[in-house]
Each structure stands twice: as C-alpha cells, then as structure tokens.
Amino acid sequence: MEPRQSRQERRSALQDLLRDDPFLTDWQLADELKVSVATIRLDRMALDIPELRERARTIAASTYAEVRALQGEEVVGELIELNLGQNGTSVLRVTDQMVFARNQILRGHFLFAQGNSMAVALVDSDIVLTKSADVRFYQPVYLDDRVVAKATVTSIQGNRYYVSVNSFVHDEVVFRGEFVVVDVSDKGGVLHD
Amino acid sequence: MEPRQSRQERRSALQDLLRDDPFLTDWQLADELKVSVATIRLDRMALDIPELRERARTIAASTYAEVRALQGEEVVGELIELNLGQNGTSVLRVTDQMVFARNQILRGHFLFAQGNSMAVALVDSDIVLTKSADVRFYQPVYLDDRVVAKATVTSIQGNRYYVSVNSFVHDEVVFRGEFVVVDVSDKGGVLHD
DNA sequence: CAAGTGTTATTACCAGGTTATAAGTTCTAT
DNA sequence: ATAGAACTTATAACCTGGTAATAACACTTG
Numbered sequence A, B: 001m002e003p004r005q006s007r008q009e010r011r012s013a014l015q016d017l018l019r020d021d022p023f024l025t026d027w028q029l030a031d032e033l034k035v036s037v038a039t040i041r042l043d044r045m046a047l048d049i050p051e052l053r054e055r056a057r058t059i060a061a062s063t064y065a066e067v068r069a070l071q072g073e074e075v076v077g078e079l080i081e082l083n084l085g086q087n088g089t090s091v092l093r094v095t096d097q098m099v100f101a102r103n104q105i106l107r108g109h110f111l112f113a114q115g116n117s118m119a120v121a122l123v124d125s126d127i128v129l130t131k132s133a134d135v136r137f138y139q140p141v142y143l144d145d146r147v148v149a150k151a152t153v154t155s156i157q158g159n160r161y162y163v164s165v166n167s168f169v170h171d172e173v174v175f176r177g178e179f180v181v182v183d184v185s186d187k188g189g190v191l192h193d
Numbered sequence C: 001c002a003a004g005t006g007t008t009a010t011t012a013c014c015a016g017g018t019t020a021t022a023a024g025t026t027c028t029a030t
Numbered sequence D: 001a002t003a004g005a006a007c008t009t010a011t012a013a014c015c016t017g018g019t020a021a022t023a024a025c026a027c028t029t030g
Helices: A007-020 A026-033 A037-047 A052-071 A108-121 B007-020 B026-033 B037-047 B052-064 B108-121
Strands: A078-083 A087-093 A128-137 A146-157 A160-169 A172-183 B078-083 B087-093 B128-137 B146-157 B160-169 B172-183
Touching: A007 A026, A007 A037, A026 A037, A052 B052, A087 A108, A108 A128, A108 A146, A108 A160, A108 A172, A108 B108, A108 B128, A128 B108, A146 A172, B007 B026, B007 B037, B026 B037, B087 B108, B108 B128, B108 B146, B108 B160, B108 B172, B146 B172
Parallel strands: none
Antiparallel strands: A078 A087, A087 A146, A128 A172, A128 B128, A146 A160, A160 A172, B078 B087, B087 B146, B128 B172, B146 B160, B160 B172
16 A cells, blocks of 8 residues: 555645745645644755745735835936937846746846937927837847936927837847827826827 | 823834735734733724734735645735736725825836736746837826736737736726737747847 | 823744654565 | 654743833923
8 A cells, every 4th residue: 555645745745836826834734644743844944935924025016026126216227328309329238026936048138228218308398108110129138237318309299299209138139119208297187189 | 190101103114014024913003012912902992903813814825825726926916816828907906105195196116017017927838028018107096006917919920929918996907018928938038139 | 291192122932944864664685 | 563754742931012001200381
C-alpha cells in the first residue's frame, strides 16, 4: 500500500491549493490535506512558501506598486526639457513594477502614459484633456531600459493641439504616438466633437 | 500656545501617511507623528482605519479576487468576466490618485491602461504584446466613477488579434479603443511589420 | 479648584506564525 | 525481524502586530 498520498503529491497539492487561494492559513491547509500543521510548516519551508501574512503583504504591495507607478507624479517619466506649446523631452526608467513578470517586457500602457503626459504637459493651461490618440509600438522595451520620449506640437487649431511623440531606447524608435489634446480651461464645450 | 499639532491635523496627517503607504505599522506611525502608539490606535479607531494586516489583506484580496482564471497576470481594473479569445469585462474604480488634482478628472492613460490590459488578457498566450492602438476619449471621467470596460476580439489574423474596447460610466460611452495585440509566444518574428 | 478632554501606559489576550527539540511512526535494507 | 533512516507529529518558548480594558497623567477651561 502506498500512503494515501506521497509527500510529492501532497506538496504539489499544497501548491495548487495556494495557487487558487493564497489566503489559507496553515490550519486550513492541514485540514484540507489531512496532515498536521507541523507537516504543513515543513512543506512550506521546503517549498520556500512564506507565511500567510507575508503572502498577503506581497500580493498587496505588488499590485499597489503598479498602480502607484502609474499614478505618481504629474508626468509619467522625468521631465528634462519643456518648451510650452512647442516641444519637450522626458525620460522614463523602466522598473520592475512596470514590466510583465514573465518576460520583463514593459507593459504598453506605460509608454502611452509617458507620451500622454508629455502631450498634456506641453499645453500651457489649467485644464487639458486628451481627446484621441493613435499609437504604435515598434520594439519591446525591457526592464532597466531608459525610454526617451520627444514630443512636438505639430499644429494648433483653436483649442486643439496636435502632438507627435517619438520614444527611443538606445536611439532606436520603440513607440510613436499622435495625440490630440484639448484645452478646456474656460470654454464650455468639453470634449464634444 | 496650541500643541505643536492639533488632533485634527494629526489625524489628517495620519490619513495622508497611510494613503501613500498603507503598510505602516502603528509604531512607525507613532514615530512619524511624534505621539505614542496608544494615540495612534485611538486615532485609527476614531477614523475607522483597520489594522495593518487587515489593510494588506483587503488590498491583496480585492485585486486578487476572480483573477484566478488569468493565472497571475495583473490587469489594470478588476476583471469581472473573461472568455479567452472572445470577450471580457473589467471595472476600474477611479481613486483620487488617478485624477488631475485640479479638476478631479481621470487622466487619460488610465482608460488606455484598462483597455490595453483587457486586450492583452484576452489572448490565451504567455507572451502578448501590444502592436498598435487607436483610441478616443468621449467624455471626462471623474473621481469615484466606476468605469466598465467591455472588450471584444473582433478578428484574428495569424498571431494578430484585433480587439475593440468600449468603456462606460453610467451606461454612457467615455472611451473607445481599437487595439492590435500580437501573440509572440513561440514565433521568432517580434513586432516587426 | 474641579471637571472634562486628550494622551499615555500597562496588562491581559489573540492569531498566525518561527525555531528548536523530542517523540512517535513508517519504510527500507540487511 | 529488526535496526536505522526518513518522515511526521507534538510541544514549548518566542515573535509581531495587533485588540480591549483599565488606570493614570497633562492641560485647558469654567
């Protein structure tokens, strides 16, 4: 007779359980797997699985960090040059919160956010909203890369500003975007066509 | 002489501290605010702020909820429905960190990020990158709004997926986007035209 | 001065662990 | 079968980050 469950089986079952509910205590796991709490602890040690609180904290912190990374300052990326109404440059350092864990490639919306921020920053007004954007991603950007975004106002029609953004990593184009932003600082019409 | 800080001030300072780092213990808070731990506890009680573990657990659980189907890929917004390769829905709660301080309007790149996340999530593959996107913002979205993004795969050509995203607040369209995402899980050609 | 308010300290208790140590239990090889 | 190793369980001491209750101190204010 083999034991109702080998250690290998039990451990992979444990991983499965935690995969679809990381908020189980050792007692719940012990109960589920029909072994003692002590065994669960040993298994966690062996599998290098941290305690419940640590798991919760880590999950919370990682998702929180991503939102923070995106929400942070007024401009996504560091503004290094700005000529209002004309052009500007910003640099974004790619941190681990911004990439896909699996392949360390920067998630597209950060490039968009950097460009969008630049487009908005270029307009000298209190209330500026993005109306539309047409963007294209040329090359993947990786963890620790520095993305240089150059934005230029190409045309102004009334309260609409047309802004072109080109982003580079190592002098290679990785992203291009055409943004239309609208200055709605005093006029009534908001974002209507 | 009033005390160096009134209770009101201290409590709002406490809220500020926790707003930008919810993972502070009572001792760290006490240290920061130059009062005793007991006072911090009283303040938390008064402000109805739960203990650290509860805060972490809540943050973790909220973003983790229902994402099981996705196997750990994070999405901007909470995924509430997902039919791989077909369509899905996510909801984004607009918090104060996502808006322009001046007018409480949601910054455009969050709508883009929500849409982009959905587009990527819809493809059942390990490595999915955004190739291009064409987006339009119809109405401003405000603090505390709930943005419902509905994404649909409209066409698949080889490893390219065309995804339409429509986002709503109170049944009104606020954002539309056409995303082209590429599955590069095994093929060599990466993002080249 | 007394009273009330705000703050601090102290004690007992709890969950969900860690770490170490010892005592079963089961498998395996001789 | 039986000793030894491997595995499992139990036990006790300790830790963090709290809750809850109670008491004492500090300060203003009538």
